[in-house]
Amino acid sequence: MIVLKTGRELKIMKEACRISAGALQTAGKAVEPGVTTAELDRLAEEYIRSQGGEPNFKNYEGYPATACISINNEVIHGIPSAKRKLRAGDIVSIDLGAKFDGYHGDNAATFACGDISEEAKRLMDTTRESLYEGIKAACAGGRVGDIGHAVQAYVEARGYTVVRQFVGHGVGTHLHEAPEVPNFGTPGRGVRLMPGMTIAIEPMVNAGAAGVEVQPDGWTVLTKDGSLSAHFEHTVAITADGPKIMTLI
Ligand code: MF3
Numbered sequence: 309m310i311v312l313k314t315g316r317e318l319k320i321m322k323e324a325c326r327i328s329a330g331a332l333q334t335a336g337k338a339v340e341p342g343v344t345t346a347e348l349d350r351l352a353e354e355y356i357r358s359q360g361g362e363p364n365f366k367n368y369e370g371y372p373a374t375a376c377i378s379i380n381n382e383v384i385h386g387i388p389s390a391k392r393k394l395r396a397g398d399i400v401s402i403d404l405g406a407k408f409d410g411y412h413g414d415n416a417a418t419f420a421c422g423d424i425s426e427e428a429k430r431l432m433d434t435t436r437e438s439l440y441e442g443i444k445a446a447c448a449g450g451r452v453g454d455i456g457h458a459v460q461a462y463v464e465a466r467g468y469t470v471v472r473q474f475v476g477h478g479v480g481t482h483l484h485e486a487p488e489v490p491n492f493g494t495p496g497r498g499v500r501l502m503p504g505m506t507i508a509i510e511p512m513v514n515a516g517a518a519g520v521e522v523q524p525d526g527w528t529v530l531t532k533d534g535s536l537s538a539h540f541e542h543t544v545a546i547t548a549d550g551p552k553i554m555t556l557i
């Protein structure tokens with residue numbers, strides 16, 4: 309069931325999203341060689357709690373941390389660890405969210421650790437830009453397929469691939485709600501977009517082939533071919549005046 313949010317609900321959700329964005333910025337700023345992924349996770353959790361929110365990934369289907377931190381060929385759902393130190397040249401995807409007063413925010417971004425390769429920069433830029441292409445397509449009266457198509461066309465025109473096994477989603481009183489929001493699709497197909505819908509658009513883009521596989525830890529998703537992957541996500545409200553990005557500070 310797709311739940312449309314009232315203006316009052318969007319106001320509360322905006323606060324959950326502001327906290328989510330602040331936590332992502334806080335963790336992202338701390339990305340540098342030698343820092344552990346557990347330390348980034350701690351900074352994010354402290355920020356969320358300092359703002360009166362709760363980390364909404366923690367305990368979600370048994371997930372053990374505040375953030376998912378995925379490095380280089382790790383696509384999503386990397387588990388923070390005190391044993392995992394960042395190195396210069398890594399690209400570091402941080403995905404996290406906060407719950408506030410019953411509503412969820414969800415966002416992600418990929419950060420550079422020290423100097424990174426031109427190829428890694430181009431992958432990160434393309435992924436971030438593809439998210440904004442998807443957001444531009446998230447207009448009332450359009451369809452979910454318009455979003456996926458916009459993301460996919462942008463990514464594939466630059467020689468990269470979109471991950472298909474994992475998708476964006478509705479977000480509200482639950483972290484994951486209907487509808488699914490794939491990063492691929494056909495214009496004019498899929499669920500109709502309506503004012504009051506709130507969705508997380510989250511392209512996961514691989515430098516090589518689209519295939520991914522889950523590690524034996526049951527969480528970490530890797531590219532099958534070992535290629536680099538980047539991930540950007542915003543929570544977006546669809547309004548009569550167009551898409552509004554909620555996860556801004
Ligand atoms: N990051 C995922 C999303 O954006 C949700 C993470 S599931 C968790 O939809 F279990 F890792 F928290």
Ligand code: CO
Pocket residue numbers: 414415476477508510541
């Ligand atoms: Co999400």
